[in-house]
Amino acid sequence: MEIIGLLFGFVCLIKGADFFVDGASSLAKKLGVPAVLVGLTIAAIGTSLPEASVSVISALHQNPEIAISNVLGSNLFNTLMVIGCCAIIFPIHVGPELKKRDIPFNVLISAVLCLIAVCFHRLSRLAGAGLLAALVVYLVYLCTHTKIEKEEQPGDMLPPGKIVLYILGGLIAIVAGGQLVVNNATAIATALGWSQTLIGVTIVAIGTSLPELVTSLVACKKGESGLGLGNAVGSNIFNILFILGASSAIAPYAINAQSVVDCVLVLLVAVLLFVLSRNEKISKKEGVLFVLLYVAYSVYVFVR
Numbered sequence: 001m002e003i004i005g006l007l008f009g010f011v012c013l014i015k016g017a018d019f020f021v022d023g024a025s026s027l028a029k030k031l032g033v034p035a036v037l038v039g040l041t042i043a044a045i046g047t048s049l050p051e052a053s054v055s056v057i058s059a060l061h062q063n064p065e066i067a068i069s070n071v072l073g074s075n076l077f078n079t080l081m082v083i084g085c086c087a088i089i090f091p092i093h094v095g096p097e098l099k100k101r102d103i104p105f106n107v108l109i110s111a112v113l114c115l116i117a118v119c120f121h122r123l124s125r126l127a128g129a130g131l132l133a134a135l136v137v138y139l140v141y142l143c144t145h146t147k148i149e150k151e152e153q154p155g156d157m158l159p160p161g162k163i164v165l166y167i168l169g170g171l172i173a174i175v176a177g178g179q180l181v182v183n184n185a186t187a188i189a190t191a192l193g194w195s196q197t198l199i200g201v202t203i204v205a206i207g208t209s210l211p212e213l214v215t216s217l218v219a220c221k222k223g224e225s226g227l228g229l230g231n232a233v234g235s236n237i238f239n240i241l242f243i244l245g246a247s248s249a250i251a252p253y254a255i256n257a258q259s260v261v262d263c264v265l266v267l268l269v270a271v272l273l274f275v276l277s278r279n280e281k282i283s284k285k286e287g288v289l290f291v292l293l294y295v296a297y298s299v300y301v302f303v304r
Helices: 002-030 035-060 064-089 096-120 125-145 160-192 196-208 210-221 225-250 257-277 284-303
Strands: none
Touching: 002 035, 002 160, 002 196, 002 210, 035 064, 035 160, 035 196, 035 210, 035 225, 064 160, 064 196, 064 210, 064 225, 064 257, 064 284, 096 125, 096 225, 096 257, 125 225, 160 196, 196 210, 196 257, 196 284, 210 225, 257 284
């Protein structure tokens, strides 16, 4: 029953995020918000909502290992598997804004998180507030420094009634799904003798990262490989700044030794992406390398 509950929770998370993004995007278009900012903010936040729901609920339920390991596992999955699979399907062109702004910023905040984990072994309310403040600065910078192109067509929009239904229904499904995932994942971990860190960094992290994977793969199939990269990098940024910031501001928690190691790995992977992006393209061979690295990491977390 716990496995069925876990799977149903993932379905609620994925479909909830899907409905929320559709509704919020239509609302933004109706209010006249530029589409490029919708992609950089609403899409990234929407696909990160499953992680947010799971992590905040875990923190409130005094399961901090799942809260932080979910984010760390999701960031590794986003970089190595999502970007890796996209590059295998179609080599990814790295746009100038991603190359100069978002990818370096991802390295910076990964380094800050790694520093906090290694030096303090704890995410305090002060650290959480600092991460949330950094998110506000990042969003303000996006809104004031993003080049806006005038669109000839407003794009498809939902009618007002559906917009409200999609946003509210999506949020309800996300919260309910997060509750189901946390409760059932914890029960499964206990029954199998797994640590909460292991279940959080594998099953929960992969499950809550499915929206990013699906969104990015669809973008690559349509020849929009840059969107796949932007979605993954943007989600990584929101995972650290918003999810860890909000969860630790609500309920501060310690970072165990395994999660400290994962923080270091998240930083190393972010640096690897930064180095490869200097060539302005992520090739199929590099995509295969990313996927193999994730397979190696998966073996490592089960062995440890």
